[in-house]
Amino acid sequence: MPTETAHNNLYAALRAGFPADLSRVAIETADTPVPLRYTWADLERGSAMLANLLGSLELPAGSRVAVQVDKSVEALMLYLAVLRAGHVYLPLNTAYQEVEITYFIGNAEPAVVVCSKRNFGWVSRTAFNAGTRHVYTLDDDRSGTLLDRAAFHADTQEPVPVAPDDLAAILYTSGTTGRSKGAMLTHRNLLSNAQVLQEAWGWAEVNRQGGHHHGADVLIHVLPIFHVHGLFVASHGALLSGSKMIWFSRFDPRATVARLPEATVFMGVPTLYVRMLAEAALTRASCAHMRLFVSGSAPLLLETFQQWQQRTGHTLLERYGMSETAMLTSNPYRPESARRGGTVGLPLPGVGVRVHDDKGRPVRTGEIGGIEVKGPNVFKGYWRMPEKTADEFTNDLWFKTGDVGRIDADGYVTIVGRSKDLIISGGYNVYPAEVEECINDMPGVAESAVVGVPHPDFGEVGVAAVVAKPGSTLDAEAILGTLKTLIANFKVPKRVYVVADLPRNAMGKVQKNLLREQHKGLFTG
Ligand code: MCA
Numbered sequence: 001m002p003t004e005t006a007h008n009n010l011y012a013a014l015r016a017g018f019p020a021d022l023s024r025v026a027i028e029t030a031d032t033p034v035p036l037r038y039t040w041a042d043l044e045r046g047s048a049m050l051a052n053l054l055g056s057l058e059l060p061a062g063s064r065v066a067v068q069v070d071k072s073v074e075a076l077m078l079y080l081a082v083l084r085a086g087h088v089y090l091p092l093n094t095a096y097q098e099v100e101i102t103y104f105i106g107n108a109e110p111a112v113v114v115c116s117k118r119n120f121g122w123v124s125r126t127a128f129n130a131g132t133r134h135v136y137t138l139d140d141d142r143s144g145t146l147l148d149r150a151a152f153h154a155d156t157q158e159p160v161p162v163a164p165d166d167l168a169a170i171l172y173t174s175g176t177t178g179r180s181k182g183a184m185l186t187h188r189n190l191l192s193n194a195q196v197l198q199e200a201w202g203w204a205e206v207n208r209q210g211g212h213h214h215g216a217d218v219l220i221h222v223l224p225i226f227h228v229h230g231l232f233v234a235s236h237g238a239l240l241s242g243s244k245m246i247w248f249s250r251f252d253p254r255a256t257v258a259r260l261p262e263a264t265v266f267m268g269v270p271t272l273y274v275r276m277l278a279e280a281a282l283t284r285a286s287c288a289h290m291r292l293f294v295s296g297s298a299p300l301l302l303e304t305f306q307q308w309q310q311r312t313g314h315t316l317l318e319r320y321g322m323s324e325t326a327m328l329t330s331n332p333y334r335p336e337s338a339r340r341g342g343t344v345g346l347p348l349p350g351v352g353v354r355v356h357d358d359k360g361r362p363v364r365t366g367e368i369g370g371i372e373v374k375g376p377n378v379f380k381g382y383w384r385m386p387e388k389t390a391d392e393f394t395n396d397l398w399f400k401t402g403d404v405g406r407i408d409a410d411g412y413v414t415i416v417g418r419s420k421d422l423i424i425s426g427g428y429n430v431y432p433a434e435v436e437e438c439i440n441d442m443p444g445v446a447e448s449a450v451v452g453v454p455h456p457d458f459g460e461v462g463v464a465a466v467v468a469k470p471g472s473t474l475d476a477e478a479i480l481g482t483l484k485t486l487i488a489n490f491k492v493p494k495r496v497y498v499v500a501d502l503p504r505n506a507m508g509k510v511q512k513n514l515l516r517e518q519h520k521g522l523f524t525g
């Protein structure tokens with residue numbers, strides 16, 4: 001298994017996992033007009049050219065490189081290039097709109113911004129206003145100024161030495177109050193987690209044996225590469241074990257099922273499993289070559305877990321993580337029968353998981369409380385927010401996840417809810433406070449409340465109740481229309497109700513539980 005190299009750069013460690021024969025195919029695209037095959041040498045050379053382009057800009061160490069582009073292999077190379085150059089990768093969801101991007105760029109002050117051609121006008125204006133000197137474009141058809149410039153650079157590059165605690169990436173996550181916070185992840189955070197998962201999920205084992213299926217693993221990669229699940233958990237797993245990826249730019253259940261016979265590993269959020277179950281071609285036979293299906297980022301319904309088992313003969317392996325911590329717990333890889341539906345499994349090696357009550361005292365085994373964690377995977381803090389960072393850690397420096405759960409006598413962790421006011425929709429996080437703030441700023445609105453309700457496809461979706469100011473009339477459709485121009489589409493509530501007032505308790509606090517109760521059958525009948 002690759003270990004930390006002398007100069008600690010995460011790319012150098014990933015590179016050490018590439019196969020000896022670099023002419024083998026590392027990534028094959030599945031939904032480009034023609035399939036494109038990238039060898040391991042292509043990844044190494046392409047990311048070297050991009051790293052040399054970044055190097056030529058003579059940026060201070062630790063400069064942020066903010067990237068909002070459609071998924072492509074070149075976008076993955078750009079991530080690797082930022083690591084190689086010793087800078088900090090800042091991926092941004094392609095659904096984010098101008099107001100959201102303006103905040104991230106203003107807050108992170110990136111030295112370089114890379115965007116799609118279609119957004120270059122407003123992105124460059126925003127970036128130059130924030131002091132960014134370099135804005136490049138990159139589209140998913142290998143066009144744009146980034147690759148044009150990189151073409152002039154050498155295709156070898158020595159990864160820049162870093163300290164283990166130097167930043168590798170910043171991932172923005174919203175908060176219950178106020179603006180989004182940038183979670184600072186270090187080279188050590190990401191490498192330690194990637195190495196632990198190599199062992200825990202059998203990547204290393206398959207690789208060591210030369211593979212029990214004619215070669216090493218083959219991962220079907222369908223997730224976006226701007227969040228932890230697709231960018232780190234899936235990509236690092238394949239890169240560090242030298243395994244080939246079948247690369248989809250977006251998830252298509254039918255096309256994914258069609259490629260299962262060539263693959264061994266798949267990772268998805270629960271919505272992806274629900275959508276694949278709706279495909280008749282998903283059978284025991286189509287999954288016969290697979291060794292592992294991983295689910296995470298949102299609660300997996302026991303019903304989905306069981307249906308998957310019945311239909312495919314495979315037991316989904318559910319795991320739990322966060323942007324701030326990468327992966328925390330996982331159901332066992334072996335034996336498969338030890339994977340328990342409804343639980344997120346056992347703490348990963350090296351990760352501490354404990355449950356405390358709201359007074360900071362440990363609860364008894366099996367009792368419910370706040371989940372707190374510790375380990376080499378836990379982030380360095382929120383970017384330029386020392387007070388917020390301190391708030392999220394206990395006095396003895398455990399990170400408070402905001403998830404509520406219990407640990408059984410045999411160590412299995414179950415998540416039962418969240419103390420943070422958060423909706424997880426199709427694996428994306430939506431903070432009601434952010435959506436409410438947008439609605440409350442609209443003319444004629446007195447106040448609003450956004451709650452999550454069950455949804456058969458996305459697991460949970462937002463619903464808004466909005467109260468008009470005296471003398472004003474509101475139109476639910478108009479509110480939805482305005483919201484769509486302000487925030488990412490997945491944050492827009494699926495339904496808006498104009499109501500006379502919001503339910504409140506004796507203290508005057510909005511009772512979101514009553515709203516949730518009232519609308520719980522809206523999409524599930
Ligand atoms: C799309 N829509 C959504 C969502 N996605 N609505 C609610 N929640 C969503 N997640 C809406 C759009 O607003 C749009 O509506 C309509 O669906 C079609 O949009 P489109 O983009 O075409 O949808 P899609 O391609 O079918 O996308 C669904 C998806 C996607 C494939 C499930 O949401 C997805 O890739 N989710 C995975 C997210 C993920 O990777 N999470 C990991 C985070 P309209 O037309 O009305 O606007 S990492 C993490 O959480 C931690 C660390 C962890 O543990 O992993």
Ligand code: AMP
Nearest residue numbers: 173296297298299319320321322323429
């Ligand atoms: P994010 O900050 O976007 O990375 O989202 C992290 C949150 O996703 C966690 O705090 C959990 O609430 C949730 N989450 C991740 N994995 C699971 C899971 N397997 N089951 C339930 N919730 C999960």
